Amino acid sequence: MILSPFESMIAKRYLLPGKGEAFIALVAGISVGVVMLSVAMLVVVMSVMNGFRAELLDKIVGLNGHAIVQAYGGRLDDWESVLAEIEQTPGVVDASPLIEQPLLVTFNGRVEGILVRGNTSDDIAALSDKVLLGNIGELQPRSGTVAIGSRLAQNIGARVGDTITIINPQGRSTPFGTSMRQVGYQVAAIFEVGIYDYDQKFIVMPMEDAQTLLLLGDKVSMIEITVDDPDNVGEILAPVEAAVAGRAVVADWKTINSSLFEALQVERVAMFFALSFMVLVAAFNILSSLVMLVRAKTRDIAIMRTMGATRRSLLKIFVTTGFTVGAIGTVAGLIFGFIVLYFREGIVKIIAAVTGQQLWDPEVRFLSQLPARVDPVEIIGIVLLALVLSFLATLYPAFKASSTDPVQVLRYE
Known part of the structure; x- marks a missing residue:
């Protein structure tokens, strides 16, 4: 909308009300503040929820891959041929055998339920950046060493160098019955993935040691797969699913964590819908301030009309005035939202210190830290929503101003 010098001058004058119009200025300022807070809230909430989903997916995929081929009964006999077929599937980036079994661990009289993971040397080396203490390079086949999660280490009181005992209820048969296998392993490293459940349950060991502990021989329980497009993992692995039908089942990250990610998606949509009402409230504030200004x-x-100002000019003046208020609030909201996101960890700590409540409990939130990821498409959508509602809010008062009859207004002047 191009303004003439006259229209531009009047619009600037109305954006900065005079001394006798303090109340109008106050209402306009409140409108800017509400738009700013609503846009900032949308930016912060949507970015945090996007970050939560992305961070959760990255950490889950980093440990489990995008999909697994799990054998019926937990034993995949011809896994080498299945692995070779998977690696030749278009779209598959990586595939490796894996053993995972729920067992028990005991140390100093404490017992915890765990998930024993038998990994290849390459998969174990990939955890090196998540090691807090110790040296994960010591996990060599038949070395009797393991790496344990940080939360599990706290729960059982184990440190690097301690010997923990893993209990396998499936033992060997003896004349006196089946005896449970109890094998001692030295803790070589303590790692932290960042997902509470994983850090609390997982014990990682070389695959050969896991096969010996679980009496699997040369078999594995599953094959984990990484693809180049996680969102289309089902289509990519369709040939694999057909090839292993009857022997194993293919489960991707969407299926394994379906309840969690579906809940996140529903909450994300619901939060955007609910917070959008704040922008609508801000638009009504702009409307009310413009009505008061008119x-x-x-x-x-009326005087401008008698001096030759057209209805179109008045319409443009008041639309520009109201839209500028919305635009200023939107820009301020973006800046404020990004500032909050940048200092989010410090803000959470300050609020926790003031209230005495732990706002980000890893046991509830799965992740150790509050994540955030800005989606440019969503930011553009938020900006357009705020600007469009601001523009629509200006139409009624602008049409009201443009339809003013100067004869009726100035009759008794």
Whole structure:
């Protein structure tokens, strides 16, 4: 919308009300503040929820891959041929055998339920950046060493160098019955993935040691797969699923964590819908401030009409005034939202210190830290939503101003 010098001058004048119009200025300022807070809230909430989903997916995929081929009964006999077929599937980036079994661990009289993971040397080396203490390079086949999660280490009181005992209820048969296998392993490293459940349950060991502990021989329980497009993992692995039908089942990250990610998606949509009402409230504030401005400037509008100002000029003046208020609030909201996101960890700690409550409990939130990821498409959508509602809010008062009859207003002047 291109303004003439006259229209631009009047619009600037109305954006900065005079001394006798303090109340109008206050209402306009409140409108800017509400738009700013609503846009900032949308930016912060949507970015945090996007970050939560992305971070959760990255950490889950980093440990489990995008999909697994799990054998019926937990034993995949011809896994080498299945692995070779998977690696030749278009779209598959990586595939490796894996053993995972729920067992028990004991140390100093404490017992915890665990998930024993038998990994290849390459998969174990990939955990090196998540090691807090110790040296994960010591996990060599038949070395009797393991790496345990940080939360599990705290729960059982184990440190690097301690010997923990893993209990396998499936033992060997003896004349006196089946005896449970109890094998001692030295803790070589303590790692932290960042997902509470994983850090609390997982014990990682070389695959050969896991096969010996679980009496699997040369078999594995599953094959984990990484693809180049996680969102289309089902289509990519369709040939694999057909090839292993009857022997194993293919489960991707969407299926394994379906309840969690579906809940996140529903919450994300619900939060955006609910917070959008804040932008609508801000638009009503702009409308009310413009209505008050039109009523206060009725005499001025009539004089401008008698001096030759057209209805179109008045319409443009008031639309520009209201839209500028919305635009200023939107820009301020973006800046404020990004500042909050940048200092989010410090803000959470300050609020926790003031209230005495732990706002980000890893046991509830799965992740150790509050994540955030800005989606440019969503930011553009938020900006457009705020600007469009601001523009629509200006239409009624602008049409009201442009339809002012100067004869009726100035009759008794």
